[in-house]
Amino acid sequence: MSEHLCVSLVPLFHQLDHEDLKKINACAKVSHFEKGDVIFQPGDEQLYIVADGNMKIYQLSSNGKEQLLRVVEPGSYEGESQLFGVENDARFGEALNKTTICSISKQDFNEILVDHPQLSMKLLEYNMQKVLQLEQQTQFLSMEKVEERLASYLIDLMIAEESNKVVIPMSMKDLATFLGTTPETLSRKLKYLEQLGCIERKGRNISIVDVEALENI
Template identity: 50%
Template sequence: MLSDHLCVTVVPLFNHLALEEQRLINQVAFHKVFEKGEQIITPDSEDRLAIVARGSMKVYQLSSNGKEQLLRIVEPGGYEGENMLFGANSHHLFAEALQQTDICMIRRTDFQALLQQFPQLSLKLLMFSAQKMTTLEQQSQFLMMERVEERLATYLMNLAKVEGGPHLTLPMRKKELATFLGTTPETLSRKFKLLAEKKYLTINRQQVTLLDVDGLEEMIW
């Protein structure tokens, strides 16, 4: 069983706080193990922060036609739902375990009770949340300057983690994927063709097989 201290120290949202403040957070945190395929966050679940201590989870939303749209992969040290602690709605998001995953969770109601006792804690957490948002905005702007094939390679590598292997089924139409990656369908088709010519992958409609994972990783980095 994970120590109560592990989850708080592993996540950037909390590990800058004083040791005593971390201990206070541990008092309202609880652990749960999710098996592969189990949902960790759904639109119907109570508002809570989910911290990945071990394993990994995918975060996604559903398109208008009900298909999954992968948003990100959260690995140890990452978290989802911090906005819920402050009352912001994230009811369009889903999170699902990609393998047996240890999650440290903090309910919004428990956390708010802690804030009433120690209001200075909320100011610190709001500051770090603001810093996180600034970092995400900078990353987003940087992503827009990167080559489309790098964005595509990153997406496919993340999708491979979800699928658990090199054989992938694109979860959205290429037109939707192009919008998701910030490009046009024509450009996306050219980039798929380029990666296929370089023997990084094969593609047949919605079916993609990764042939050279190392090559894709080198392209990303």
């Protein structure tokens, strides 16, 4: 089971054959976390693969306020920069719900790259995707109105999931932080989009019923 969860779900390793996947899986340590548990903190140097659940990545501002960077879903990972010598002096990883993590040490991962140099190019590609996600968040915060940021986020989520029915992959509190607002304001803006007929909502499950209207916002 751990082989399937920790290795086969990770796109980075899809190009490897079964025997190589087994070798990589043998290096992985499986850990289970409850909601709110800290998975990693500044100074840790491992690759953290999310096998099940969700892990939020955040940093603390100078005044101690939490700044959400992204949510890592099953099959994705965090910590690859530290494996290449970039020190993590600010980022934390926290379980958003029951989460299973497979971690690979810096030494083991570097040996994997030596044996499979083609993975380095794939790793670079995925890192660029993360950079684009951070740029996207910067664009969100540059939008004056919260409803604009929210509409843009929902459209991107719809495109990513290739469906008009989407599930917000984080709590409302974390989404509010991500969009640079408060949970109370976010709740009002979601109701506003419902009143406009753009969306229908049940908790974190959202149906986008008028894409054009959402885009116009």
